[in-house]
Amino acid sequence: MGKKTGFKEFDRQVEAKRPVNERVGHYNEFTEPMKKEELETQGARCMDCGIPFCHSGCPLGNLIPDFNDLVYTGQWKDALARLHSTNNFPEFTGRLCPAPCEEACVMTINQPAITIENIEKNIVEKGFAEGWIKAEPPAERTGKKIAVIGSGPSGLAAAQQLNRAGHLVTVLERDDRIGGLLRYGIPDFKMEKWVIDRRVKIMEEEGITFITGAHVGVTYPSDKLKDFDAVVICAGATVRRALPIEGADLEGVHQAMEFLPQQNRRNASDGEDKLGTNLTAKDKNVIVIGGGDTGSDCIGTSIRHGAASVSNFELMGKATTDRPAGQPWPFWPMRLRTSTSHEEGVERFWSISTKRFVGDENGKLKGLVTTEVTVNRENGGFKIEEVPGTEKEWPCELALLALGFTGPETNTMVSDLGLELDARGNVKADEKSYMTSVPGVFAAGDVRRGQSLIVWAISEGREAAHQVDRFLMGHSDLPQKDAEWDLPRV
Numbered sequence: 320m321g322k323k324t325g326f327k328e329f330d331r332q333v334e335a336k337r338p339v340n341e342r343v344g345h346y347n348e349f350t351e352p353m354k355k356e357e358l359e360t361q362g363a364r365c366m367d368c369g370i371p372f373c374h375s376g377c378p379l380g381n382l383i384p385d386f387n388d389l390v391y392t393g394q395w396k397d398a399l400a401r402l403h404s405t406n407n408f409p410e411f412t413g414r415l416c417p418a419p420c421e422e423a424c425v426m427t428i429n430q431p432a433i434t435i436e437n438i439e440k441n442i443v444e445k446g447f448a449e450g451w452i453k454a455e456p457p458a459e460r461t462g463k464k465i466a467v468i469g470s471g472p473s474g475l476a477a478a479q480q481l482n483r484a485g486h487l488v489t490v491l492e493r494d495d496r497i498g499g500l501l502r503y504g505i506p507d508f509k510m511e512k513w514v515i516d517r518r519v520k521i522m523e524e525e526g527i528t529f530i531t532g533a534h535v536g537v538t539y540p541s542d543k544l545k546d547f548d549a550v551v552i553c554a555g556a557t558v559r560r561a562l563p564i565e566g567a568d569l570e571g572v573h574q575a576m577e578f579l580p581q582q583n584r585r586n587a588s589d590g591e592d593k594l595g596t597n598l599t600a601k602d603k604n605v606i607v608i609g610g611g612d613t614g615s616d617c618i619g620t621s622i623r624h625g626a627a628s629v630s631n632f633e634l635m636g637k638a639t640t641d642r643p644a645g646q647p648w649p650f651w652p653m654r655l656r657t658s659t660s661h662e663e664g665v666e667r668f669w670s671i672s673t674k675r676f677v678g679d680e681n682g683k684l685k686g687l688v689t690t691e692v693t694v695n696r697e698n699g700g701f702k703i704e705e706v707p708g709t710e711k712e713w714p715c716e717l718a719l720l721a722l723g724f725t726g727p728e729t730n731t732m733v734s735d736l737g738l739e740l741d742a743r744g745n746v747k748a749d750e751k752s753y754m755t756s757v758p759g760v761f762a763a764g765d766v767r768r769g770q771s772l773i774v775w776a777i778s779e780g781r782e783a784a785h786q787v788d789r790f791l792m793g794h795s796d797l798p799q800k801d802a803e804w805d806l807p808r809v
Contacts, residue, residue: 321384321391325363331431332361339663343622346507346586348414349659358441361434362391368425372649373435376423378778379412380800381405383420383435390438399446402439404798407476407777408518410447411501413440414510416774417612423649447517454524457485463791466491466547468535468732471499472773473764474553475518476780477787478527480797481551484788488527489547493534496587499555501773503580506616508623508659512587536731544736549759549787552732552746553780556765560722562608566676571684573598575613575721582620600624604714606687607631607665608673609721612658617719619660629665630713634703635694637669670694672705676718688712727766736760745769753783754790761787 322328334350336342342349353361365387373383382401389398402409413436424432446452463486467478470492482488496502498515523529533539535554544550559574566572578598600621607617610633621629638655646652661667670692677686691709695702726744727733733740739747739756748755748762755762763783764776781798788795 321365321367321388322363323367325360325391326366326426326430329360329364331364331434332357333434333437336659342508343619343663346582346623348508348511352444353437353441355445358438359391359393362387362389362438364426365391365433366425370425372423372425373420373433376649376651377420378772378774379405379781380778381420381439383433386442387433387435387438390442395442395445396449396451398442399451402442406439407479407781408472409439409443410514410518411472411510412774412777413437413443414514415501415505417772419651419772419774422651425649428648452521454521455483456525457483459485460487461485461792463487463548464489464546465549465551465787465791466544467551467553469499469553469555469764469766470497470529471501471553471555471764471776473555473766473776473780473783474499474551475522476777477551477553477763477784478780479522479525480781480784481787482522482525482527484784484792484795484797486788486791490527490529491533491535491539492529492531493537495531497529497531503583504576504613504616505583506579506620507583507586508619509616512583534731536733536735541732541735544732544760549761549791551780551783551787552738552755552760552762552766553764553776553783554727554732554766556724556726556745556770557728558725559720560725562673562720562722564673564675566678566684566687569676569678569684570682571678571716572676572718573720575607575609575617575719578719579613579616579620582623598717600626600629600717602627603716605629605717605719606713606715607719607721609633609723610635610667610669611721611723613723614719614721615658615660617721618665619658619663621717621719622660622663622665626717631661631665631667632671632673632689633667633669634672634692635669672703673718674710676715677712684716684718685714686712687715687718724765724770726769738762743769751786752790753779753786759790761790 337349371384386398386401418436420435421432465486467474467490478488478490601624605621605626607614640655642652671689672692674688679685691706693704741747746762746766748767753761763779785795785797785799
């Protein structure tokens with residue numbers, strides 16, 4: 320795979336980023352594409368490692384050494400076919416995935432990993448540029464009708480796979496545009512939304528029907544699902560984790576997913592009537608509570624708004640840049656990560672807990688109070704203890720809660736259909752068949768497994784599609800990662 324001595328001859332190279340002072344003035348993507356020859360050189364670094372641990376790191380099972388080698392030898396169209404064989408949307412993952420494949424790369428034992436994610440993105444972008452990616456409607460239809468609820472990466476993957484099997488697929492999306500959190504959650508500077516529109520157009524040409532404004536159980540009656548031969552729920556995990564402390568109801572304390580979608584809508588030139596509460600960070604002291612990807616997205620967006628200052632609080636202690644002792648290669652390490660938004664101007668604080676929000680006489684946020692903490696593992700969980708004498712009040716006019724999601728909403732279609740939940744509050748579905756407690760109703764993605772990665776969402780959508788096809792037809796030619804097994808049939 321690659322050039323046999325390439326890993327010794329060439330250094331890792333990734334796309335350059337435009338200067339901070341330039342990129343914070345807009346919401347567009349800001350990486351500089353690499354030249355074809357540079358990318359082929361990066362493909363040459365993929366070593367003949369014998370056992371490609373990158374496969375185990377990738378939830379999709381992408382054939383990474385294969386497409387790296389094809390890029391190295393200039394066979395880009397074949398590389399695209401190999402990539403698409405396991406990944407429906409490499410233009411999404413190539414921009415947004417945290418690349419667990421790279422952490423599992425054999426090179427990382429003592430060198431920087433192969434630039435797998437960047438190669439992946441450039442393969443698919445070259446495919447679009449060359450006109451290789453076109454609509455491929457099925458040769459014949461089965462007559463079976465399937466509803467896919469949710470148009471995030473899991474729902475889109477399930478829909479495309481089931482359409483390829485010849486079924487009549489309708490995607491029901493509660494928002495006014497297709498894409499789920501890809502559309503309303505991921506900032507445009509990480510992925511511009513024409514990337515979604517380009518792929519959805521192809522899927523429409525392949526025969527998939529998309530219906531927006533269809534909130535099942537609210538604006539779209541759950542009873543109408545009886546018109547379909549099977550239903551796949553890919554509605555995500557959208558219940559936001561709250562911070563139930565004093566002052567949480569003050570004006571100026573907001574969930575990240577109130578703040579981020581508004582900017583997506585502004586960038587799409589939506590009118591103010593679609594924005595809801597008009598949140599802005601301009602000239603405010605902003606504190607983002609939560610140190611994950613969503614917190615990072617809030618930081619980058621706040622900086623572009625023109626915030627007076629941006630701070631980021633994380634409850635856990637500061638991680639090391641190296642692998643922790645208990646997370647050896649090829650496992651995913653919980654190491655310190657610095658995003659492009661962090662580079663743009665934020666002060667980060669670790670081992671800090673917010674105790675209460677402070678308001679003025681008009682009920683508006685003016686500050687918050689924190690304390691330093693120690694966090695230690697105990698009995699399989701974490702024990703959090705305050706450090707005495709460390710209380711501090713911070714000026715803050717906008718606090719953004721980026722604390723993750725606790726699970727799916729259960730008060731609409733989930734309750735209407737009588738679906739069972741698991742111990743974590745997710746929709747309960749069989750680990751192999753993806754079928755819920757209601758025959759013919761399947762679940763995939765975050766609604767089934769809880770908040771997770773985009774690659775897991777696409778993988779779940781693909782796997783569920785195989786099982787739905789098999790349920791309806793008695794067999795399936797759709798690819799899957801695991802061997803076939805017995806499943807009840809209609």
